[in-house]
Amino acid sequence: MARAYDAFAEFRMTGHNVVVTGGAQNIGAGIARSLAGAGARVMIADLNGEKAAETAAAIAAETGQDCRGMACDVTDEAAIRAVVAATADAFGGISTLVNNVGWGGRHPDPTAISEEDFVQSYKLNAISAYRMSMACLPYLEQAENAAIANSSSFSAATPAYDILAYATAKAALTQMMVSIAHMLSRKVRVNSLLIGTVMTAGYGEAGIDPAMQDRLMHPDNLVGRTGRPQDVANAMLWLCSPAGGWVSGQTINVHGGGGVVRLFGD
Numbered sequence: 001m002a003r004a005y006d007a008f009a010e011f012r013m014t015g016h017n018v019v020v021t022g023g024a025q026n027i028g029a030g031i032a033r034s035l036a037g038a039g040a041r042v043m044i045a046d047l048n049g050e051k052a053a054e055t056a057a058a059i060a061a062e063t064g065q066d067c068r069g070m071a072c073d074v075t076d077e078a079a080i081r082a083v084v085a086a087t088a089d090a091f092g093g094i095s096t097l098v099n100n101v102g103w104g105g106r107h108p109d110p111t112a113i114s115e116e117d118f119v120q121s122y123k124l125n126a127i128s129a130y131r132m133s134m135a136c137l138p139y140l141e142q143a144e145n146a147a148i149a150n151s152s153s154f155s156a157a158t159p160a161y162d163i164l165a166y167a168t169a170k171a172a173l174t175q176m177m178v179s180i181a182h183m184l185s186r187k188v189r190v191n192s193l194l195i196g197t198v199m200t201a202g203y204g205e206a207g208i209d210p211a212m213q214d215r216l217m218h219p220d221n222l223v224g225r226t227g228r229p230q231d232v233a234n235a236m237l238w239l240c241s242p243a244g245g246w247v248s249g250q251t252i253n254v255h256g257g258g259g260v261v262r263l264f265g266d
């Protein structure tokens, strides 16, 4: 029997042209895959151009969509201009920007974080998203259902002194994006996700030892597990698609209902 009503229709991204920063792996790759799987054309912009191209090829094969990867350092203005121009050329416009890049290491001594570390974290987690957003703006302003969505962190909204520089920068990102949502009202919807723990190899690289990772793997959240890239991608699809068309200027928790960041002890 033909369906007269399809509840998923507004979650489709057909006709949307997306840039996902940091989409070569983990959460960003999951977001790129979901948006392509919903029908969007997707450009993965990542510091690791080779991995971006590999991930994009795998997504294109799996979804049948036009998905490409390109090297881009989102802290570099010229690289931002290049990836925005390449995306607009390839797809004929940009409707959707996912500012997913970000990360920060743990500081063993949170009383002695250098100014340089604070500034670096701010550049990577906050300023890069501002510059990407402004570079995409001329295209976003022309698009239907234009949206910017950001991968922020739960640590931006809760005490998290082990990762102070990162948490501070993510808090800046969240505030900046609420303000930008107001600046771009009626033109571009802007929202951020406060993401909880999604276990990746990056935790080890950030100085979080196996015992601490184990505690994070059994988090004291309401759902009782850490997140998967797909959990974050599902929320991003809602925010970016027409299904999220009445949502802007919001900061939304996607963290299993976590209440605290507990890296040490119970």
Ligand SMILES: NC(=O)c1ccc[n+]([C@@H]2O[C@H](COP(=O)([O-])OP(=O)(O)OC[C@H]3O[C@@H](n4cnc5c(N)ncnc54)[C@H](O)[C@@H]3O)[C@@H](O)[C@H]2O)c1
Pocket (backbone or CB within 6 Å): 021, 022, 023, 024, 025, 026, 027, 028, 045, 046, 047, 048, 072, 073, 074, 075, 100, 101, 102, 103, 104, 124, 151, 152, 153, 154, 194, 195, 196, 197, 198, 199, 200, 202
């Ligand atoms: N994993 C988590 O538990 C978690 C929790 C909260 C928030 N987040 C946020 O979600 C986002 C993705 O997290 P993830 O764990 O998938 O990260 P990840 O480190 O696994 O992947 C990040 C990607 O960004 C790329 N990248 C790094 N610097 C870049 C730059 N200057 N320019 C372009 N690309 C760059 C990397 O090459 C990599 O492919 C980040 O913003 C992170 O802060 C993650």
